[in-house]
Amino acid sequence: MRGLVGDLLRLSLTLTLVGVIGSGLSAQDTDTDKEIERLFAAALNGRVVIRPQAANRLVALGEEGEARILKELGEDGLGLAAMGPAIIEAIGLCQSNELRGALWPALSNGDFPWRPSVARALAEQPRDTETAAFQLHLDDPLAEVRAAMTRGFGQAEGSLDVLEKKLLDEDDRARQAAALALLDRGQKDVLWYLLEELKREDKYFERPTGTSARITVSRALSKRGLDLAGYDGRKEPTTPANARAIEHLEKSLKGDPPPMTSWQTAGGPISLERIGLELRSCRAGEFFLRWTDDDHLLVGQGNPAVVVLPPGTTRKLVRGLAAGYDGLEGKRFFGAPGCDLEQVLLRRTPSSKSEALVIAKGPAFVPDLRPTPLTEGYAPLIATLPDGESTDPRLQHLLRRVRTALAVLGGSVADLQR
Amino acid sequence: MIRSILCSVLALSGATTELWVPEVSTLLAQDGDPIEVNIDWLTSVDYRPGMKLPDEILALDGKQVQLVGYMAIGTLEGDESFEFVPESCECGRSKVQHFIDVTLTDDVATFTPGRITLVGKFSVGEVKEDGFVTSLYRLEVERLP
Numbered sequence: 158m159r160g161l162v163g164d165l166l167r168l169s170l171t172l173t174l175v176g177v178i179g180s181g182l183s184a185q186d187t188d189t190d191k192e193i194e195r196l197f198a199a200a201l202n203g204r205v206v207i208r209p210q211a212a213n214r215l216v217a218l219g220e221e222g223e224a225r226i227l228k229e230l231g232e233d234g235l236g237l238a239a240m241g242p243a244i245i246e247a248i249g250l251c252q253s254n255e256l257r258g259a260l261w262p263a264l265s266n267g268d269f270p271w272r273p274s275v276a277r278a279l280a281e282q283p284r285d286t287e288t289a290a291f292q293l294h295l296d297d298p299l300a301e302v303r304a305a306m307t308r309g310f311g312q313a314e315g316s317l318d319v320l321e322k323k324l325l326d327e328d329d330r331a332r333q334a335a336a337l338a339l340l341d342r343g344q345k346d347v348l349w350y351l352l353e354e355l356k357r358e359d360k361y362f363e364r365p366t367g368t369s370a371r372i373t374v375s376r377a378l379s380k381r382g383l384d385l386a387g388y389d390g391r392k393e394p395t396t397p398a399n400a401r402a403i404e405h406l407e408k409s410l411k412g413d414p415p416p417m418t419s420w421q422t423a424g425g426p427i428s429l430e431r432i433g434l435e436l437r438s439c440r441a442g443e444f445f446l447r448w449t450d451d452d453h454l455l456v457g458q459g460n461p462a463v464v465v466l467p468p469g470t471t472r473k474l475v476r477g478l479a480a481g482y483d484g485l486e487g488k489r490f491f492g493a494p495g496c497d498l499e500q501v502l503l504r505r506t507p508s509s510k511s512e513a514l515v516i517a518k519g520p521a522f523v524p525d526l527r528p529t530p531l532t533e534g535y536a537p538l539i540a541t542l543p544d545g546e547s548t549d550p551r552l553q554h555l556l557r558r559v560r561t562a563l564a565v566l567g568g569s570v571a572d573l574q575r
Numbered sequence: 576m577i578r579s580i581l582c583s584v585l586a587l588s589g590a591t592t593e594l595w596v597p598e599v600s601t602l603l604a605q606d607g608d609p610i611e612v613n614i615d616w617l618t619s620v621d622y623r624p625g626m627k628l629p630d631e632i633l634a635l636d637g638k639q640v641q642l643v644g645y646m647a648i649g650t651l652e653g654d655e656s657f658e659f660v661p662e663s664c665e666c667g668r669s670k671v672q673h674f675i676d677v678t679l680t681d682d683v684a685t686f687t688p689g690r691i692t693l694v695g696k697f698s699v700g701e702v703k704e705d706g707f708v709t710s711l712y713r714l715e716v717e718r719l720p
Contacts, residue, residue: 204709205669206670206671206708206710207708207709209670210708211707242669363690369615369661372613372615372619376619390616437664489687489688490686490688494649498648498663498664500663512689514688515648515663
């Protein structure tokens, strides 16, 4: 009997201890689970500004945080798009091969809505085994993807010859990425290309695109420990201090500057812009088109490609587009925030300030988003675009590429007889 | 004189070349004149929550500044605040250092596409909600131009 009582007491004590320990662990697990769910929800649906912070904290939890993302990803990987750009970019910091493995197919899918985020995630911590995969996307239609792939390719010890070819990219972000990747690999002569960025003074209407490039590049060079001899990216390159700094940097390089294409150089002043059409599509790429008062079509930012138009073309286009603006009863914004943007700038007279009009949307197609008066105003604009073969990548089949972008942004634009 | 004092202060604070020791005209305006601050420079700073910002940015706290940029697309009509950004597109820039949180003291927001100039009292530093940094730069402006 004493034995039975003793056994029961021991069993009771053991069960109590198991219960205590078990309930303690459960409470801890529950707290962790709650925190994971809180961070996941904030990264998914929180205020836009907190999403990247929440996503980074989630992956910083390690395997448990990564497991939550994996759960959402699903076995077929179809959950990736729904998780949005903040979580996608945080995946770039994860150790999980499964998560990283889901990024490459998304990048290869031209319809995936967050391809620049996927590319940035992949370039965050490139793996040596991925050199070929990075190279495959170096000619992507999206400049942000090309820039990220160039960074990743450079860090994954990709070929120097291939990186040198990327110095010819039509977009300044991709060219800068190539030059910095080469610099990181000890190719000091690429500073000639980066010095051209430090000399930029260009604007896109009122927007100081040259200043942005100078700040970006000077910051990147300072970060790499390069002494810029007092150069300040915020100031024009012609100020005495900046001119001296540029001269000093040029003297520090051996030999003469390499031959460069027009778009690799800083370029000079441009004529007065009267119409601007900026298209940024998360699927079809970006276009920066301007029509000047002296009948030139400018294509691209920085030092743009120039197409000479018949005399009187721009003034006629201005009248047509102004009529389109007037048909909108003062409304200057259409759609909702998202990765697709169409921005029109119109200077009605040579001395007037530009009037902006914006159409924006998310990745989903929105039928008839662009108002009809504007679509009608576009037709004569795009009829001035060249469509042939060109040695200048910015002009290569320009019309058809712009048509595609317009169609996915706000709807197709009718073809006018050219 | 002022510039040499400023340079000494920055040197003592351990400032590096990345801080761009400024010409006096860019940091210290005449009495009453706002300080012109480049929004690209401000919003492209390397930052992670908890990190100390460069002294040159911290020195702008409490000052009257002038910034030129764009209202973020998505600004709600009738709100008393909006985000002010260097480009009209979001362009993959959605982190807390990428915008200035503008508060209108005597007006409400009406979305204006295109570049605008704002002048107001600037403040710098992390503002947190639920443990997340929700703003780094703030500008108090009376009304929209």
